[in-house]
Amino acid sequence: MLYARYGLNDRAEREFNKILRKQEYVPALVNMGNIYYLKDEMKRALAYYERAYKKEPHNSKVLLCVARVNHELENYGSTRDAFIRLKHVDPD
Numbered sequence: 001m002l003y004a005r006y007g008l009n010d011r012a013e014r015e016f017n018k019i020l021r022k023q024e025y026v027p028a029l030v031n032m033g034n035i036y037y038l039k040d041e042m043k044r045a046l047a048y049y050e051r052a053y054k055k056e057p058h059n060s061k062v063l064l065c066v067a068r069v070n071h072e073l074e075n076y077g078s079t080r081d082a083f084i085r086l087k088h089v090d091p092d
Helices: 009-022 026-038 042-055 060-072 076-089
Strands: none
Touching: 009 026, 026 042, 026 060, 042 060, 060 076
């Protein structure tokens, strides 16, 4: 995570992939989604966020990521659905 925090996304991506080869670890999935979001590769970002959602469907951070990337992809129905789920999980 430190690699990503300091803009070393290629190194961060390699480390997250090492983790993901062993297990579907939600923080690594979200961070991989974030890397692709920053690269403006929204479909790839969504794929990682959806994998995280399958593991933890009640995770508010994951739901927010799903909503955000769907909005960028102009999938407004999916954006709305994610925000509705988010509101139930974390009303604040």
